[in-house]
Amino acid sequence: MQIITNAITADNAAYFAAVTNAERRALQSYFDQHVIEDPELGYLTIDEGDYGALNPPMIDRIVYTAPGGILDEF
Template identity: 75%
Template sequence: MQTITNIAAADQHAAYFAAVANAERRAMHSYFDQHVVEHDELGFLAIDEGDYGALGQAMIDRIVYTAPGGIIDEF
């Protein structure tokens, strides 16, 4: 087990896991994939692909995790 001794690194890890948890929760109730994006100033953000339409390459390059949408509209 790795122990994180740097407080800033611990905060980064906590922010990442909080964003992943948020994306996972949102994905269960969405047609769209939920992405966790790393932002230089804001840390990690969970975004809904449906809110942004076609993602630009700059945003795609910052994606660190994707939770697939959980609702399928095929009958």
């Protein structure tokens, strides 16, 4: 088990965990996966399809986007 000893390392670990989650989810989704920075919760991965049109405050907090990997055009 790895112990994270400082806030910067913990913040980086949380960010990269959210990016990894977004990349994995994007492979099996029609929608983009966004990593959102939240001051209380850290980094969250959301599916654009769950929220419809994102509101401007949420758009301003996007720090990474993984494009959806499934195309619906044949």
